[in-house]
Amino acid sequence: MQQFEPLIYGQFYHIYNHAVGGRNLFCEANNYEYFLSLYDKYIEPIADTYAWVLMKNHFHTLVRVKEKEKIGYYKKLNSDRSDDSVRFQTTTDLSEFGEPERVDINNLKRPEPVKHFSHLFNAYGKYLNKRNETRGALFERPFKRKLIDNENYLKQVILYIHNNPIHHGFCEHPIEYPWSSYLSCISIKSTKLHRDAVIGWFDSEANFRAMHNQKVEVMKIEEWLEM
Template identity: 60%
Template sequence: MAIEKLESGNYYHIYSHAVGGRDLFRTPDNYDCFLSLYDKYISPIAETFAWVLMSNHFHFLVRIKENVCYKYSNADGSFDAVRFNEIKWETTDLSVCEAPDSVKIPKPEKHFSHLFNSYAKYYNTKYGSKGTMFERPFKRKLIDNKEYLKRVIRYIHNNPVHHGFCEHILEYPWSSYLSCISIKPTKLQREKVVGWFDNKANFKTMHDKKVEIIEIEKWLDL
């Protein structure tokens, strides 16, 4: 089956599991490292609306940005994880770029690949392990319905409850739920997320209601 390409302007549920029954995260430092790498590789090309990191899997709800390009500062114009810091990011109208030979439209799939490879390198070095950590290719589902968008957000935030890590989502630190109900600065698209639920009070109320776990996981092929 063909893997769906990530198209600019679209919303996607991005998710993946560890391979071979291994854990992706052992300590708080592991979670923090993954989120830091996520910000480095994914934030330039996608807006994030919800996320959760579990011990052996994760979920993200993102929207791929439009009119994003980057200009190379390295001479040969190559792009890999090692030279990622040399890239000058711009959001622009690609039709009026002054120097098209030095401009490249990012491939979102490549950015996720850099994220996973960079984290695997960190993890394997730290714990003396080897091999691939994430299922390949990573899974993605196009979300083109507002009601399902809201269901997916509730599903993502309630994942720790569903898997028995806590009794209420307030108790779990590694999801975007706490950012959504907080007033602290965040790169999460908090205002849009809460706005989809009308207001913060209704956001909390809807998250306390039963989530259609079986229906959603069947749709996600989990």
């Protein structure tokens, strides 16, 4: 059985992954939208998201794994494996399991955050293979993750993520690319993205925009990611 390096509760991570064998992860708008819907189902219960970008053959996201107590327990596991997108449901309310004072928490199953990312990749891979009439693994394994332990790196990773489309020649400014969190950061629309924290790290929205207007040394950040 494949062993996964666990994700530590309460810690920030830059998580990223590529398609295998020169495949594309996203070929049309529906693909991006479906991935985001699966991301919401699998990742939102176990992690808070601060930045993300979806590229044709890879993606990046900045998340903070929730504390164990905030993730809670599995409410149920769906026995119908035909739909991976609804295999689990989590809850922090012990009344979901009966009378709280009679619930033995030692017998309850806690979600493992690293496996939720694997479920996301498996579910999306099955969707894309079925849609394109293809077979085989879609994502590289194991997926890449980098622990982020200071605020300066948080800011650098956000700039790196939002500038990824520029680095790969898809646009000249993050505002022009529709499949990243940059637009959510400068919008007033409701979002599950932790926008206020992101803007706070840059001190203000004006400074957030100003720093995204500057040239980002993407290659230097990539060198740090490989350390």
